Amino acid sequence: TKCSGNLTETISLLQGWNLISFYVSPIDKTIENVFKSVLTNVDEIKTFDGFWKSGQTPILNSIDTIKDCAAYLVKMKNTAVLNISAPAVKLPNQITLTQGWNLLGYPMLISQNISTKLNTLPIFSVKNFDGFWLQSGTLNSITTFDTTKGYFINATTATTVNY
Secondary structure (H helix, E strand, O other): OOOOOOEEEEEEEOOEEEEEEOOEOOOOOEHHHHOOOOHHHEEEEEOOOOEEEOOOOHHHOOOOEOOOOOEEEEEEOOOEEEEEEEOEOOOOOEEEEOOEEEEEEOOOOOOEEHHHHHOOOOEEEEEEOOEEEEOOOOOOOOOEEOOOEEEEEEEOOOEEEEO
């Protein structure tokens, strides 16, 4: 799915930790640009591969740009609303998951049922700050992938997710 022109993505960020992803893809993907409207309230941004910390000497930050289809843990000093105007993430996109825990973004404009998306993949569980989904579960507390949210995905073997 490709959209022409820019979309405005709005992400409500609570004080403390948030688990987010983006469905827009800014041309300038630097953290300073993407988070510019709330940067003074951002304390830290983390992935499984690194971090960006406010006030840190730039060379000591191990991430400085965002990636399409990725998820980010964002620690806020105060509640804020992040608005980003940019083109939609270009799809199709294939994301590789390793065996064990992964962070996965959800780059779509509409929610999707987790079971429908993952039913043929070797996924044990999906978690975020709202709850969990188990491949074998009937008491799942989350059932959809939602826009602007990020997810922890536990893969039983390496696999790929296609958007």
